[in-house]
Amino acid sequence: MIRELHTDIITENVKEMCIEANHFLSPDMVQAMKQAKDREESGLGRKILGQLADNLKIAGEEMIPICQDTGMAVFFAEIGQDVHLVGNYIEDAVNEGVRQGYEEGYLRKSVVGDPIFRENTGDNTPAVIHCSIVPGTKVKLTFAPKGFGSENMSRIFMLKPADGIEGVKDAILTAVKDAGPNACPPLVVGVGIGGTFEKCAILAKKALTRPVGTCSSVPYVAELEQEMLDKINALGIGPGGLGGNTTALAVHIDTYPTHIAGLPVAVNICCHVNRHVVREL
Amino acid sequence: MEKYITTPITQEVTAGLKSGDYVYITGTVYVARDAAHRRMTEALDAGKELPIDIEDAAIYYMGPSPARQGRPIGSAGPTTATRMDRYAPRLLDLGQKAMIGKGNRSKEVVDAIVRNHGVYFAAVGGAGALLSGCIKESEIVCYEDLGAEALLKIRVENFPAVVVIDCNGDNLYEHVLP
Ligand code: SF4
Numbered sequence: 001m002i003r004e005l006h007t008d009i010i011t012e013n014v015k016e017m018c019i020e021a022n023h024f025l026s027p028d029m030v031q032a033m034k035q036a037k038d039r040e041e042s043g044l045g046r047k048i049l050g051q052l053a054d055n056l057k058i059a060g061e062e063m064i065p066i067c068q069d070t071g072m073a074v075f076f077a078e079i080g081q082d083v084h085l086v087g088n089y090i091e092d093a094v095n096e097g098v099r100q101g102y103e104e105g106y107l108r109k110s111v112v113g114d115p116i117f118r119e120n121t122g123d124n125t126p127a128v129i130h131c132s133i134v135p136g137t138k139v140k141l142t143f144a145p146k147g148f149g150s151e152n153m154s155r156i157f158m159l160k161p162a163d164g165i166e167g168v169k170d171a172i173l174t175a176v177k178d179a180g181p182n183a184c185p186p187l188v189v190g191v192g193i194g195g196t197f198e199k200c201a202i203l204a205k206k207a208l209t210r211p212v213g214t215c216s217s218v219p220y221v222a223e224l225e226q227e228m229l230d231k232i233n234a235l236g237i238g239p240g241g242l243g244g245n246t247t248a249l250a251v252h253i254d255t256y257p258t259h260i261a262g263l264p265v266a267v268n269i270c271c272h273v274n275r276h277v278v279r280e281l
Numbered sequence: 282m283e284k285y286i287t288t289p290i291t292q293e294v295t296a297g298l299k300s301g302d303y304v305y306i307t308g309t310v311y312v313a314r315d316a317a318h319r320r321m322t323e324a325l326d327a328g329k330e331l332p333i334d335i336e337d338a339a340i341y342y343m344g345p346s347p348a349r350q351g352r353p354i355g356s357a358g359p360t361t362a363t364r365m366d367r368y369a370p371r372l373l374d375l376g377q378k379a380m381i382g383k384g385n386r387s388k389e390v391v392d393a394i395v396r397n398h399g400v401y402f403a404a405v406g407g408a409g410a411l412l413s414g415c416i417k418e419s420e421i422v423c424y425e426d427l428g429a430e431a432l433l434k435i436r437v438e439n440f441p442a443v444v445v446i447d448c449n450g451d452n453l454y455e456h457v458l459p
Binding site: 180 | 303316343344345346347348349352355356357358360361363383384385403405406407408409410411413414427428429430441443445453454456457458
């Protein structure tokens, strides 16, 4: 059975998702921040985590964006292969939603039209849209606006097979150490291992949208996530980079088959303003 | 230690601050980020005057979200200061004393801080809604065409920040980082 879905519905939902994501962190993130404050050993670290908790409260109550960097709009669109989209081209529909959401939500327009000439597009478009075709009759949209304080500290490492899991651990720790205070810790660290150059980057980005507190279904990957979280928190960078044992709230790792000659690793660093909203249409 | 300071940030003020101090800033602060710094530098290159009074000035590296009706400003947390490293030493040499941002600074900036008795403060990154409440007034000075990157003059009250690099070049991040 083919199901019809008008793209106006996509536009309307995208608009709402832009405003929601930038004012309300998802419950998993709020919970993780709260637990971090209870565990933080540094006095200054606890003070900063307290300010971040206040910040979330003010953002929701007074409708002021959680962070002024309301991000470049990143979408994962999983489109059921039995859906027939009517109306506009899907990317136009998403961009129209971004345009309306960023305007009506008083969100910052942070996109320049050309990376060299750098003129602001004025409406935060275009979005970065990753479409995939999946079984079924639904469209699942995941919106994850990404701030660039943390995006700028993200890395890709094309390791050799002989580097193995120890090489992967080093790569993750190197990226986090280099990020230091710049990426607004406490962080959420998304890691993609395997695939190709671009595949591991997309895996890492998508891993950031997984609910914090859940772990990989692959036992050795789940263990690696926990080990890396402990190692990152032992670095001492702390909240705001001002010292403490809360440097990351979570490490999410996803893997994919790769080539006999390679071991790509992408580390997508996200700040504590790890925004993600999911809707199924 | 907790300290309350007011602008202008004179040499007497910076002399009283130590890396690690928690301060509350009150007074007039300029707001500029990448594009505004680039324009100021271009103005200097062309032999023109700066659009702001740089003597003992504090510059907040920030690009706010738009203000809702009746509010002076939107979300207003710091941006990464590292990106301003290329421009900061020249402005410090011209009299600027304080920078407010987040993240690491280059050796050139630390040297310029020491040379000019300056200071680098970090505000809490990602606390834009909270910090917005400490900003009582905001006006555009110039470069309005840059949108969120326009150069602003704001009045802050008890704006919380941490001294990261003091006038002796002592750097809190270095004590923290492995
Ligand atoms: S890194 Fe995150 S918290 Fe920091 S300024 Fe950017 S979006 Fe905001």
